[in-house]
Amino acid sequence: MNEFPMVQYIDQEGKWVSDEEKLSQEQVRTFYYHMLRIRTFDKKAVTLQRQGRLGTYALFEGQEAAQVGSALALESNDWVFPTYRDHGATLTFGADMAKTFLYWNGRLEGCVPPEGKRIFPPAVPIATQIPHAVGVGMTEKRKGTGAISIAYYGDGATSEGDFHEGLNFGSVFKAPTIFFCQNNGFAISVPFEKQMNSETIAQKSVAYGIPGIRIDGNDCVAVYQTVKKAAERARAGEGPTLIEAMTWRYGAHTTADDPTRYRDQTISDERRKTTDPVTRLALYMKNEGLWDDDWAQSLEEEITAEVNEAVEKMEAFPKPDVNDLFDHVFATPVWPIEEQKAKYLNHLKGVNA
Known part of the structure; x- marks a missing residue:
């Protein structure tokens, strides 16, 4: 749509x-x-999942620019509300890598962020984290801390009621919240055009009276600059922004x-x-004389290690302690859980006898 042109800083070449x-x-760099x-x-x-060393895993390859650019635009005291596919963003924001692996092995410890990092546990139910992000944003606004929240979600989440409720509350109360949609074209198996009659997700901002911006989600610089501006706007008390980052997930919805x-x-x-986010940034660095083969090789070795x-x-x-399955469901034990335990x-x- 002409009203929502694609924001881009670095093209595919x-x-x-x-x-x-x-x-x-x-x-x-x-x-x-x-x-x-x-x-x-x-x-x-x-x-690891294919080797049986990790549980079912949600892939994000192809969406690196959207997750890295957005996470790097935040400040350390901000709040991150991820989905099950945003561990790239949480790792960039400061999540522990070993514990992120533990999460994908179904471990309770994988939901615990490092001290001082405001990372909400990954939301598996679709869109439920959006109202949470708004509520936290409203809280930080009332406290006057200057901290903001960002809610990550996919295109499928915009068909859920939580998305609309979150945007409405955020708009009415001018919550310092960024609604960050990674539109990879599919809600599991349902293509975008079968989900909605809207041409864009960004245009949904109009109904709630907030800015809506559509960006090239494979351009890390475009993501970073757009989220940074939205964050500045939120900190200034001007309310939320809806960002639609157009991207693509190469692999399956999950390994299952x-x-x-x-x-x-x-x-x-x-x-x-043609559109790979990592390759695109490497091309830009080479075009600008910022690339160094030795540096790149050293970086790859460091990361692999x-x-x-x-x-x-x-x-x-x-x-893991098997009691963890039952002991953290309710604050006070209830008889059905105790019976199951x-x-x-x-x-x-x-079995062990």
Whole structure:
């Protein structure tokens, strides 16, 4: 839509196409480092799952620019509300890598952020984290802390009531919240055009009287600059912003999914050649004389070592306590849970007898 043109700073050929000032070499290298880091993590996680060393895993390869650019635009005291696919953003924001692996092994410890990091547990139910993000934003506004919140979600979440309720509350109370949609074209198996009759998600902002911006989600600089401006606006008391980042997920919805049943996977093969976010930034760096082969090789080795070390820590972690399945459901134990716990523990005794 003409009302919501695509914001882009670096095109697919790695050329600067914005009138704004270019970023420094240090900033661009930071973007590249984080994108390569989370891509390496993602590939390792898929391998571990296929080897039976990790549980069902939600892939994000192809969405690195959207997650890195947005996370780097935040300040350390801000709040991050991720979905099950935004561990790239949380890792960039400061989440522990070994514990992120633990999360994908179903471990309670994987939901606990490092001290001082305001990262909400990943929301598996679709869109439920959006009202939470608004509520926290409203709280920080009343406290006068200057902190903001960002809610990550996909295009499918915009078909849920929580999305609309969150936007309405955020708009009415001018919550310092960023609604960050990664539109990868599919809500699991349902393509965008079968989900809604709207041409864009950004246009949904009109109904709530807030700014809506559509960006190239594979352009890390465009994501970073747009989110940074939205954050500044939120901190100034001007309310929320809806951002639609157009991107693509190369692989399946999760490792338990077969995308060939509903999507032509040759599109992913073509996109790897034309719109890949990591390749695009590397092309830009080469065009600008910011690339160094030795630096890139050293970076790759450093990241690979970090990921392998995180895997070792994850696999060396003490065995989980079976009581965790039951003891953290309610603050005060209730009889149905206690009954289930007793039956399961008795079953384990029989198995181990």
